[in-house]
Amino acid sequence: MVEVRELSKRFGRNGVLAVDRASFQAKAGEIFGLLGENGAGKTTTLRLLATILDPTSGTALINGIDLVRDPGGVRRLLGVVAAEPGVYDRLTPREHLRYFGELHGMPRPEIARRSAELLRRLDMEEFADRRSGQLSRGMKQKVALARAWLTDPPVLLMDEPTAGLDVLSTRAVEEFIGEARAAGKTVIFSSHIMSQIEKLCDRVAVIHRGRIIADGTVGELKSHSTRERFEDVFARLVGEQS
Amino acid sequence: MKGRRDFDWRHVGVVFRKELLDTTRDRRTWLAMIIMPLLLVPLLLLAMPTIMAQHLERVQETPVAVAVVGAEHYPDLVAFLDGRDGVNTVQLEDPVAGLAERAVHAILYLPEGMGAAVAGETPAQLRLAFDASDEFSTAARDRLAAALGEFAGRVVADRLAARGLDPAILNPFPWSLENLAPPQRMVGFALGMVMPMLLAIWASTGGMYAAIDGAAGEKERGTLEPLLSTPASRTAIVIGKYLAVVLTSVLASTVSLLGMVLTFLIRPAALLGPGADLQVRLAEILPAPAAGVILLVVLGLAGMFSALQLAISLYARSFREAQTYLSPLSFVVIFPAIFTQFLPVEHVPEWFFFVPVLGSLAVLKEVLVGIIDLEHIAMTLAVSAVGIRFALAFAVACFRKERVLFRT
Numbered sequence: 001m002v003e004v005r006e007l008s009k010r011f012g013r014n015g016v017l018a019v020d021r022a023s024f025q026a027k028a029g030e031i032f033g034l035l036g037e038n039g040a041g042k043t044t045t046l047r048l049l050a051t052i053l054d055p056t057s058g059t060a061l062i063n064g065i066d067l068v069r070d071p072g073g074v075r076r077l078l079g080v081v082a083a084e085p086g087v088y089d090r091l092t093p094r095e096h097l098r099y100f101g102e103l104h105g106m107p108r109p110e111i112a113r114r115s116a117e118l119l120r121r122l123d124m125e126e127f128a129d130r131r132s133g134q135l136s137r138g139m140k141q142k143v144a145l146a147r148a149w150l151t152d153p154p155v156l157l158m159d160e161p162t163a164g165l166d167v168l169s170t171r172a173v174e175e176f177i178g179e180a181r182a183a184g185k186t187v188i189f190s191s192h193i194m195s196q197i198e199k200l201c202d203r204v205a206v207i208h209r210g211r212i213i214a215d216g217t218v219g220e221l222k223s224h225s226t227r228e229r230f231e232d233v234f235a236r237l238v239g240e241q242s
Numbered sequence: 243m244k245g246r247r248d249f250d251w252r253h254v255g256v257v258f259r260k261e262l263l264d265t266t267r268d269r270r271t272w273l274a275m276i277i278m279p280l281l282l283v284p285l286l287l288l289a290m291p292t293i294m295a296q297h298l299e300r301v302q303e304t305p306v307a308v309a310v311v312g313a314e315h316y317p318d319l320v321a322f323l324d325g326r327d328g329v330n331t332v333q334l335e336d337p338v339a340g341l342a343e344r345a346v347h348a349i350l351y352l353p354e355g356m357g358a359a360v361a362g363e364t365p366a367q368l369r370l371a372f373d374a375s376d377e378f379s380t381a382a383r384d385r386l387a388a389a390l391g392e393f394a395g396r397v398v399a400d401r402l403a404a405r406g407l408d409p410a411i412l413n414p415f416p417w418s419l420e421n422l423a424p425p426q427r428m429v430g431f432a433l434g435m436v437m438p439m440l441l442a443i444w445a446s447t448g449g450m451y452a453a454i455d456g457a458a459g460e461k462e463r464g465t466l467e468p469l470l471s472t473p474a475s476r477t478a479i480v481i482g483k484y485l486a487v488v489l490t491s492v493l494a495s496t497v498s499l500l501g502m503v504l505t506f507l508i509r510p511a512a513l514l515g516p517g518a519d520l521q522v523r524l525a526e527i528l529p530a531p532a533a534g535v536i537l538l539v540v541l542g543l544a545g546m547f548s549a550l551q552l553a554i555s556l557y558a559r560s561f562r563e564a565q566t567y568l569s570p571l572s573f574v575v576i577f578p579a580i581f582t583q584f585l586p587v588e589h590v591p592e593w594f595f596f597v598p599v600l601g602s603l604a605v606l607k608e609v610l611v612g613i614i615d616l617e618h619i620a621m622t623l624a625v626s627a628v629g630i631r632f633a634l635a636f637a638v639a640c641f642r643k644e645r646v647l648f649r650t
Contacts, residue, residue, distance in 0.1 A: 012645075050471040053644055072248030072473055080471040084464030090267040091260075102256040103472040131267075147468065157471075 002026040002049065002155060002186050006058035009044050009210075018044040020210040021058065026186050026203070028154065031177060033201030034190040035234065041210040042190035046159045049188065050080050062155055076104070079148030083160040085140035089133030093124055093143045096132065097150055104151045111150070118146040122172065138169030145176050155186045162196065174200060198230045208238050253474035257482025265452045265490060274451055275494045279444045283501035286436060288509060305330055306382035307345070309337035312352035316360065319352065322393050329385055341373055347382035348372045360397060434587065437502060438606035439579035441495050441536065442599070445543035446575045448494020449487035450568055453551035456483040458564035461556075466647065476641045484548055484637060491544035492537070499536065503528065532609045535619055539602045539609075542626025546598060547571070549633035553640040559649060578603055587611050595621040598629045 002025065009019040019041045026032035034042045047053045049060055051071035059068045067074045087096060094115055101111035119128045122142045127135055132143060141161065148156060158177065162170040177200055180187050191197050197204055198218050206214040206221070214221055214237050221233050265271045305328045313320045313333060323329050332346060340346045351369040353359075359366035370386055373379040399409045460466040469479065551568055558564035582590070582603045590608075595601040601622035608615055640646045 047467070050467070052467055052470045053648075072475060075471055075473045078471055080468055082464065082467050084467075086464035086466075086468045088264060088463065088465055090264050095263070099256065099260045100468070100472060103253060103469075103474045105252070105473065144468070 001028050001064075002032075002060060002062055002188060004045075004049070004058075004060040007045070007048055007055050007060055008057045009048055009053060010056045016210075018210050019048065019055075022205075022207070022210075022212050023058075024205045024212060024215050026188050028186050029181055029184045030202045031181050031187045031189055031200050033197040033204040034188065034207055035192070035194070035197050035204050036190070036207035037192055037238070040207045042192075042207055043159050044210075045207065046080075046157050046188065046190060050078060050157055051075055077153055077155050079151065079153040079156045081141075081144050081148045081156070081158045081161045083163040085137065085144040087132040087135075087140045087143050089131065091132055092129045093119065093132060093135075093139075093146065094128045096143050096147055100147045101150055106151060114150055114152075115146075118149060122146055122176070138165055138172070141165055141169060141173065145173065149176075149180075153185070156180050156188070158187065158189045160191055161189070162191070162193075194231045194234060206234060206237050208241050211241075213237055213241050248473065248475040249477050250475070251478070253478035254482040254485070257474065257479050258485045261452065261456055261483050261486035262489070264455065265486060268451060268455065271451045271455075271490065275448050275490055276497055279440070279448065279494045279498035280501045280504075283436075283440065283498055284505045284508070287502075287505045301377055301381050302328075304328075304378060304381075306347040306378060306385060307332050308382060308386060309334045309340055309346040309349045310352065311337055311349060312354065312356070315352045315354055316356040316366075318357070319393060323350075323386075323389055326385075326389055329382075329389065338371075341371065341379070344373075344376060344378070347376070347379045348386055350386065363401065433502065433610045434607045435583055437499075437610050438603045439576075439583060440498050441540055441606055442543055442575050442579055442603055443572065444494040444498045445491050445540040446547040447491075447572050449489075449491035449544065449548050450551055450572075452490045453483075453487045453548060454555045454558075454561055454564040454568065456487065457552050457556035458558040458561050461558075461647075462560045470647075477638050480552065480638050480641045481634075484552055484634065487548035487552060488541070488544045491548055492541055495540040495544070496537070499528075499533075531614060532612070535609045535614065536606060538619075538623060539605050539626075542623055542630070543575075543599070543602050545630040546626060546633050547575075549630065549637040553633070553637040556637070556640045557646050557649065575599055582607065587613060596625060598625050601625055 004022055004024050007019055007022045008017065010017050022041075022045060024032070034045060036042050044053065048055050049062070049067065051067050051074050055068065059066055061067070062074045062077050065073045065077065087093075091099065097115040097118070098108075098111055101114070102108075106114070119125050122145060124139070124142050124146065127139055132140060135143070145161075148158075156177075161177075162173050165173065174196070177187055177189060181202075189197075189201065201218065203217050204215070204221060205212045218230060221237075222230065307330050308323065310320055310323075310331045310333065313331070320331055323331050331350075334340045334346060337346060337349045341349055349371040351371070353366055353368065356366040356368075368390070370383065370390075372383040398412070402409050402411075460469065470476065550571065554567050554571070555564035558567055578600050582594075582600070585607075587604075587608055590604045594604045595618050601618075605615075605618055605622045608618060
């Protein structure tokens with residue numbers, strides 16, 4: 001469970017307020033969508049939750065652990081997938097898993113067992129021992145998914161994980177997210193693709209210029225409007241704020 | 243402080259091993275770390291002198307053409323010059339243009355009435371023109387100067403003989419040269435010129451690619467974010483990376499030392515000079531204590547530069563930008579190295595040992611000449627230790643700064 005409380009982030013002393021007193025809750029076994037245009041503050045919010053950035057004010061509890069007080073403890077509970085797969089060209093997928101497993105303090109045999117399982121499940125066995133520099137973007141994103149899932153973390157943070165992927169790879173990522181929910185994990189998933197949010201998410205927060213302007217299930221957000229299409233709902237919400 | 247509380251040496255080890263694995267798979271590092279340092283010393287000491295000697299031989303074997311102006315004023319001298327190997331005299335209408343076009347290598351002007359002057363035992367002023375920008379012209383100058391000296395000697399000998407005097411009276415004490423420097427000192431002198439510079443350069447740049455890859459490279463590939471969201475603290479990440487860069491740098495220096503040893507094994511004369519006693523053993527050139535001190539000094543240099551390189555390349559947005567920022571850093575070593583290259587060990591001022599880099603260069607020079615001055619070594623290592631402390635703190639601070647990490 002992720003509980004975000006009045007979380008704010010300002011870059012520089014008088015700089016932009018990238019996240020402005022954001023509050024929301026994402027429960028276990030739930031896919032929580034962060035919907036917003038580019039530059040709305042989705043990535044900054046996720047980076048704050050991943051403790052990569054320090055909040056200017058406010059905090060968040062990840063499974064009860066305060067990320068301001070114990071960032072290291074929070075990172076133990078997280079799996080993170082970003083828009084960029086972020087793989088080392090000269091390491092193989094299997095070596096990636098070993099590296100990140102060791103950073104999480106997993107014992108070697110456990111890493112080997114989990115890796116084999118994930119490589120099979122994500123259909124990566126064929127290229128598991130090939131240098132990542134030779135892999136396609138979709139394959140690389142699978143490495144990122146396996147890396148995030150390796151430690152079986154209770155919380156997954158995913159920042160536009162399907163950006164730049166082809167149809168099949170997008171489907172693999174979406175299936176992965178579905179499995180994470182089934183496994184009882186809390187998934188926070190950001191996207192600017194309305195249909196994807198509508199298809200996958202149990203609940204959604206709409207973020208605009210750093211502020212959460214609406215929060216609820218897709219159905220609830222739609223019910224505030226007479227319009228049928230979620231795109232129209234989003235456009236109206238954002239339009240009201242501008 | 244964020245990160246410090248979560249510091250775990252195991253994370254340092256994990257990051258260190260991964261960086262080494264990554265580095266050993268990078269061709270650029272191999273080139274910068276092993277191949278270049280290994281081959282540069284043999285190239286400098288074996289190939290370069292051979293090529294230069296061959297060139298010099300070619301210059302010496304080529305006959306020079308000398309335009310003689312006023313040859314008719316003293317045909318005896320012209321005949322003498324023509325009789326010498328490697329000198330041909332010619333007559334030209336415009337000798338200056340001939341010299342400019344390199345048709346002749348020198349111009350010799352004989353004054354009017356020279357024959358009478360020589361006969362009358364009054365001085366005759368000659369003029370020799372040459373082109374200092376042309377090696378063959380310089381060779382012609384030297385050859386002519388020697389020939390003129392020899393001819394003048396003959397004239398003097400004739401004059402002395404006419405007076406019934408022995409020419410030996412002109413040379414009251416003939417003397418000879420003898421080099422008493424033991425071969426080890428000779429080697430030290432030669433190595434003291436080149437090796438400190440090379441050792442320092444590799445110590446400070448050998449790990450550059452590893453540093454760029456580990457900081458700017460992580461940013462560019464988007465691997466920094468996943469790495470920062472693992473339980474490893476930022477301090478542990480920096481130190482793991484730092485140790486890998488230091489090891490790479492020290493390895494580069496060690497390999498260049500190995501190149502030197504290799505040169506010695508292939509052709510001892512390259513280090514000892516021709517005609518030296520070739521029975522000198524390696525242990526005399528590089529005794530174990532000297533090798534130990536070299537390693538420590540190199541470690542100090544590598545320790546400072548690796549941290550700076552990591553910090554600077556983390557500030558850069560891309561691999562290429564990091565390269566641009568880091569290139570000037572090598573001048574911090576190259577300038578003092580050139581500056582101290584020709585400075586004799588005995589004349590190194592005491593304050594050198596209080597200055598980072600300068601002190602290291604001076605100690606390397608001392609050690610290679612066979613001097614082990616514990617005070618100098620201790621001072622230099624202490625200065626390096628302080629340098630490392632600050633440089634590493636700077637690198638850690640950079641890894642904690644969002645403005646540096648996410649500079650766009």
